[in-house]
Each structure stands twice: as structure tokens, then as C-alpha cells.
Amino acid sequence: xxxxxxxxxxxxxxxxxxxxxxxxxxxxxxxxxxxxxxxxxxxxxxxxxxxxxxxxxxxxxxxxxxxxxxxxxxxxxxxxxxxxxxxxxxxxxxxxxxxxxxxxxxxxxxxxxxxxxxxxxxxxxxxxxxxxxxxxxxxxxxxxxxxxxxxxxxxxxxxxxxxxxxxxxxxxxxxxxxxxxxxxxxxxxxxxxxxxxxxxxxxxxxxxxxxxxxxxxxxxxxxxxxxxxxxxxxxxxxxxxxxxxxxxxxxxxxxxxxxxxxxxxxxxxxxxxxxxxxxxxxxxxxxxxxxxxxxxxxxxxxxxxxxxxxxxxxxxxxxxxxxxxxxxxxxxxxxxxxxxxxxxxxxxxxxxxxxxxxxxxxxxxxxxxxxxxxxxxxxxxxxxxxxxxxxxxxxxxxxxxxxxxxxxxxxxxxxxxxxxxxxxxxxxxxxxxxxxxxxxxxxxxxxxxxxxxxxxxxxxxxxxxxxxxxxxxxxxxxxxxxxxxxxxxxxxxxxxxxxxxxxxxxxxxxxxxxxxxxxxxxxxxxxxxxxxxxxxxxxxxxxxxxx
Numbered sequence: 001x002x003x004x005x006x007x008x009x010x011x012x013x014x015x016x017x018x019x020x021x022x023x024x025x026x027x028x029x030x031x032x033x034x035x036x037x038x039x040x041x042x043x044x045x046x047x048x049x050x051x052x053x054x055x056x057x058x059x060x061x062x063x064x065x066x067x068x069x070x071x072x073x074x075x076x077x078x079x080x081x082x083x084x085x086x087x088x089x090x091x092x093x094x095x096x097x098x099x100x101x102x103x104x105x106x107x108x109x110x111x112x113x114x115x116x117x118x119x120x121x122x123x124x125x126x127x128x129x130x131x132x133x134x135x136x137x138x139x140x141x142x143x144x145x146x147x148x149x150x151x152x153x154x155x156x157x158x159x160x161x162x163x164x165x166x167x168x169x170x171x172x173x174x175x176x177x178x179x180x181x182x183x184x185x186x187x188x189x190x191x192x193x194x195x196x197x198x199x200x201x202x203x204x205x206x207x208x209x210x211x212x213x214x215x216x217x218x219x220x221x222x223x224x225x226x227x228x229x230x231x232x233x234x235x236x237x238x239x240x241x242x243x244x245x246x247x248x249x250x251x252x253x254x255x256x257x258x259x260x261x262x263x264x265x266x267x268x269x270x271x272x273x274x275x276x277x278x279x280x281x282x283x284x285x286x287x288x289x290x291x292x293x294x295x296x297x298x299x300x301x302x303x304x305x306x307x308x309x310x311x312x313x314x315x316x317x318x319x320x321x322x323x324x325x326x327x328x329x330x331x332x333x334x335x336x337x338x339x340x341x342x343x344x345x346x347x348x349x350x351x352x353x354x355x356x357x358x359x360x361x362x363x364x365x366x367x368x369x370x371x372x373x374x375x376x377x378x379x380x381x382x383x384x385x386x387x388x389x390x391x392x393x394x395x396x397x398x399x400x401x402x403x404x405x406x407x408x409x410x411x412x413x414x415x416x417x418x419x420x421x422x423x424x425x426x427x428x429x430x431x432x433x434x435x436x437x438x439x440x441x442x443x444x445x446x447x448x449x450x451x452x453x454x455x456x457x458x459x460x461x462x463x464x465x466x467x468x469x470x471x472x473x474x475x476x477x478x479x480x481x482x483x484x485x486x487x488x489x490x491x492x493x494x495x496x497x498x499x500x501x502x503x504x505x506x507x508x509x510x511x512x513x514x515x516x517x518x519x520x521x522x523x524x525x526x527x528x529x530x531x532x533x534x535x536x537x538x539x540x541x542x543x544x545x546x547x
Contacts (some may be wrong), residue, residue: 006138014510016112018085018097019171019199020135021048021073028101028211030073032085033109035094036063044089048082053138053169056081059452063093073097084137084171087112099201107207108201113170116195116288117218121471122188125214130202132214133175139164140194147192148174153185155470157481166192189219203303206250219471231515233473234493236333246273247283250373255289255363259360268351270375278380282322282359284493285372289361296365298357298479298490299326300433300538302394305341306350318352318393319344320540326355326369327491328479334493335376338483340429340544345375386427386544391415391513394431394540399444399517400527401534414514417543421508425546427503428453428513430462431496432540434486436533443487444535449537450522454514458504462497463520464488486537498544513540 022028036042041064048057057077064068073082087095091114100107116139124132136146146163161179163172176188190198200214219233251268258264282303288294300486304318311317321338338345353371361367397411405411419426432451434444441447453460464487472481474491481490505511517537519525527535 009264015118016087016095016114017137017139017197018087018095018110018112018198020097020099020110020173020201021082021138022099024074027101028100031069031098031100031107032073032076033068033096033098034061034063035068035096036065036092037094038092039065041065042091042093044087044095046076046095047086047088049084049086049169049171050081050154051083051169051171053167057515076367079088084135085112099221099260101209105207106211108200108213108453109344110199110209110213113197113199114207115218116197117294118192118195119195119219119473120190120198121196121217122190122200122214123204123262124182124186125202127177127182127205127507129206130204131175131177132200132202134190134201134216135171135173135199136163136166136190137171137197138168138192138194139197140192141168142194143167144192144194146172146190146196146281148184149189149191150180150411151187151189152183158183158186160381165515168194213530217468219473227375232468232489232492232495233471234334234336234475236283242378244379246379248272248375248377250375251353252372253287253370254372255368255370256355256357257289257360258358262370265352265354268353268373269348270351271348272345272375273377275377275379276382277339277342277377278382279337279347279376279378280342280541281335281376281378282338283333283335283374283376284322284324285331285333286324287325287369287372289370291361292369293366294329295326295359295368296329296332296478297326298328299369300435301326301353301355304352304394305344305355306352307344307390309350317390318353319388319390319542321351323433323496323538323540324491325433325488325490325494326357327474328472328477328481329366330477332490332491333473336493336495339444340386341385341388342382344388373425384546386546387421389417391417391541391543391546392539394538396538397517397537399434399449399537400439400525401530402526408515408517412515414512416510418510419505419507419545422547423507424546425502426505427498427544427546428455428460428499428501428541429496429544430499430539430541431494432462432464433488433494433538434464434535435538436531436535438531439535440527440529441519441525443527444537446483447486448520449486449525450518450520451536451537452516452518453499453501454516455501456506456511458501460499460501460504462499464497465520515539
């Protein structure tokens with residue numbers, strides 16, 4: 001599971017932000033809701049700040065197992081000046097705010113965020129029907145300007161506004177319609193030299209008492225504070241920034257290339273440390289070879305773990321830890337959370353790194369890639385560790401062909417699996433990327449497809465289309481890196497999708513999993529215009545059993 005971390009995550013403490021507490025005279029009121037879904041007690045401290053960023057009130061709350069509490073913000077803090085809240089304490093304690101008009105109506109529910117970023121994106125609604133606003137908190141340690149750009153779909157900046165000289169932990173409010181014109185097919189980009197926490201709210205024009213949360217997407221975080229970029233973009237803190245971490249080098253500048261010596265696949269052996277860890281991360285650095293000539297093209301890559309090393313090499317079963325796509329002609333560095341795989345990362349492990357490159361030393365399109373991998377172990381209380389069940393390792397499925405043996409049904413075998421009676425939740429982690437173009441509908445790289453997980457005849461559809469490639473912080477690149485794609489972007493990790501399938505599971509019994517690939521509208525895809533490289537999807541799937 002991919003976890004979102006705040007800028008101060010290295011301290012070992014869960015820190016979250018409730019970015020907005022309504023003014024007493026603003027026509028709305030805020031209720032703070034704490035919920036403890038666990039089977040043990042939990043404690044959180046809520047620190048209330050003024051608009052100017054001054055700490056003015058603090059309260060510590062404890063909840064028993066499975067309990068919840070609802071508090072009016074003004075009563076909770078005993079002050080009419082609290083503007084926003086910093087939450088510390090047990091990360092399993094769910095903290096949220098409910099904003100409701102004084103006249104009643106439907107409230108907006110907003111969960112405290114652990115995301116801080118230097119760049120955010122917000123999409124506007126139809127301002128004839130609704131208004132859009134944001135609350136911005138400077139969570140950095142320096143005063144800075146916050147730039148807000150209205151960006152047209154072509155990438156051109158149509159209008160610009162600045163929230164000038166925001167002090168550390170100061171908050172500002174902005175209703176977009178007060179300063180910007182309405183431009184369809186546009187987005188707002190909010191950027192600052194300091195990390196920001198943002199809450200985006202939308203309200204109905206017709207029903208002034210109706211609010212709901214809009215989506216604010218963090219694009220890039222403050223790496224100098226030791227944070228990681230939140231999914232789908234990931235940053236790469238320097239190893240020296242990871243205070244107190246234990247590092248295990250898995251590969252060091254492993255040279256991947258194609259030629260007489262085929263080094264597209266490389267094997268690595270490492271010994272995992274013994275201990276109790278709150279997080280296990282994978283630090284992945286992709287660099288140009290010594291010649292400086294990276295592969296010119298975007299290639300699929302993967303890091304996999306051997307599940308049965310005692311078998312002959314020809315019988316090895318590989319579990320995909322992560323998939324990535326190389327950038328065009330430049331390197332990248334990514335850090336991701338692989339803690340759900342903790343039960344497998346013990347003792348001696350064998351890994352395979354693979355890059356689907358077809359160049360090598362002296363090739364006109366570059367020499368290849370150097371790949372460095374490090375496992376990062378951060379000491380602390382262990383989170384819930386699921387049992388990991390391999391369904392399929394990374395493999396390729398041809399899509400759209402109707403000849404004998406070429407349908408998805410004929411290329412896959414239903415997977416039968418037993419779920420112990422003491423398991424309480426089952427999640428499916430699917431990684432799927434579409435490749436090749438020029439076929440019907442330009443599939444499977446440039447067409448929108450859905451992957452269907454059929455669990456005991458219950459269908460869970462996974463939509464992987466990436467419409468945000470132009471926002472990739474690994475830029476600029478050569479080539480068509482800005483184009484939308486089926487499940488991936490050049491120069492980015494492929495996080496995949498984690499789906500809770502618990503409602504379809506028969507606990508204490510055997511279950512059946514089938515798989516299918518369709519067009520976005522649910523129709524069967526038929527490739528009536530095949531090219532030499534048939535459309536395909538690289539797919540891997542694993543299950544997480546939580547107790």
C-alpha cells in the first residue's frame with residue numbers, strides 16, 4: 001500500500017493538518033470529529049493556530065477502542081481565534097472536520113491531511129452553479145509568496161495571482177471567482193518555495209448552505225525537509241536526510257543494456273536486517289551510464305523478488321515489488337513505501353531488476369541505464385503487516401485479438417485461494433500498463449481500458465488511465481512525455497491500484513478470482529487494425545490479507 005507522509009515524517013511522529021477552521025462570524029461552523037477504528041486506545045494532540053500562524057491553544061484527547069467524539073471547534077479550543085489545526089499523535093486515529101452553514105444544510109467532510117507540497121493542482125467547477133475556494137497554510141519555516149496560476153489545457157498561463165509574504169504557519173483564504181475569470185478546460189496551479197497544506201472547498205450557488213470538498217492534488221513536495229512526493233509522483237531524499245535509517249544496498253549502478261551480453265535482467269542478493277520497523281522504503285535511482293548517453297526511449301522497468309529461491313532458477317516465481325517507466329534521455333530518483341511487503345523482506349532475499357531496453361554501448365539511441373536500489377528501514381512501532389499472496393508475477397497479455405488462444409480468457413487461468421477465518425480484510429494490488437500503438441483506437445498505450453477483477457463473480461473495475469503526465473516533476477524530457485497514457489507516464493513509478501475486495505470474499509473458505517480487460521465503456525476490445533507490435537498489457541497482481 002502506498003502511504004502519504006508529511007514533511008516531518010522522519011521524526012517518527014504522525015503530523016497532520018486541518019487546514020481550515022471557520023470564523024465565528026463567517027456563516028459557517030466547524031465540528032471536529034475524532035474516530036478510533038482500532039481495537040486499542042489512541043491519543044492525539046490538537047494545536048490551534050491563528051490566521052497569522054501563532055499557536056494559541058492546545059488540547060490532548062484520548063479515545064478508547066472503536067470510539068468516536070464530535071466537538072464544536074470553538075468549544076474545544078476555548079478561543080474564537082483558532083484558524084487551523086496541527087494534529088500530532090497516533091496516526092491510526094482518524095481526525096476530520098465537518099463544515100456546516102449556520103442555517104443547516106449539507107456539511108462538507110474533510111479529513112486531516114498528511115500531505116504537504118510545494119506545488120498543488122485544483123480543478124475548478126462550473127461557477128454558474130458553484131463557487132470554489134481554498135485555504136492555504138504555509139507549513140515551512142520561511143516567509144514566502146504563494147503563486148496561483150490559472151493554466152489553460154495547452155499549458156499556457158491565462159492569469160496569475162499572488163498571496164504575498166505568507167509567514168510560517170500563516171493561513172490565507174481565497175475564493176477563486178473573486179480574482180480569476182472562469183475559463184473552461186483549465187486548472188489552478190498553486191506553487192511556493194515553502195511546503196503548503198491546502199484544503200479545497202466547493203459550495204452551491206443555488207443552495208448557499210451546501211458545501212463539499214474539492215480535490216487538491218499535491219504535485220511536488222519539499223524534499224529538503226526529508227519528505228517524499230505523494231503518489232503518483234515520488235521524490236528522492238538523499239540518504240543522509242533519512243535520519244536513523246538502516247540502509248541495505250540491493251544494487252549499485254547496475255548497468256542494464258542489450259547486446260551480445262544481455263543485461264536487461266540482473267540478479268541481486270541481499271541480507272535484510274532484523275528489527276522492528278515502522279516503514280520499509282525502496283530508494284530507486286536511475287542514471288545515465290558513464291558515457292552520459294541514456295537510452296533515448298521510455299522503457300518499462302521492474303524490481304521483483306524471488307519467492308522460491310530454493311527451486312531451480314528456471315522455476316523461480318517473481319513477485320513484483322514495483323514497476324517504473326524510464327524517462328526520455330535523462331535520469332530520475334524515486335522513493336516509495338513497500339512496508340506491506342515486510343513479511344517477505346526478511347533474511348537473505350534474491351531480487352531481479354529488469355529494464356525493457358533494446359540499446360547497448362555504442363548504439364545510436366544510447367548506451368542503456370545504471371540502476372541503484374537501496375532498501376531503507378526506519379525504526380519504530382510496526383504497522384499492521386499483511387500476509388502477501390502472489391496471484392501473478394509480471395507477465396504480458398495480448399489484448400484485442402480474437403484468434404484461437406488469443407483472448408484474455410484463454411491467456412489467464414482462474415486463481416483459487418483460501419482465506420483463513422481470522423482474516424478481516426483482503427486487498428488486491430494490481431499493476432497494469434498498456435503498450436504499443438497504431439492498432440485500433442491506438443491501443444494499448446494510448447487508449448483507455450479497464451481491468452476487471454472478478455471475485456466470486458463480483459466485479460471490481462480498475463481504471464489506470466493517466467491524464468496527468470504533463471505534471472511530472474521529472475521534466476523536461478525529450479519525446480512525448482506529456483501525452484496521456486494507459487496506466488503510466490514516462491519517468492515515473494507505476495503505483496498501480498489497491499482495491500479492497502473484502503465484501504466479495506468468503507472468509508474461512510475458498511475463493512475464485514478471474515480477470516478481464518475491456519475498453520473504458522465496458523465493450524470488448526477488438527483489434528481490427530493490428531500492427532506488427534500487437535497491443536498488450538503488462539500485468540501483476542498480489543493480495544494482502546489483514547488480520
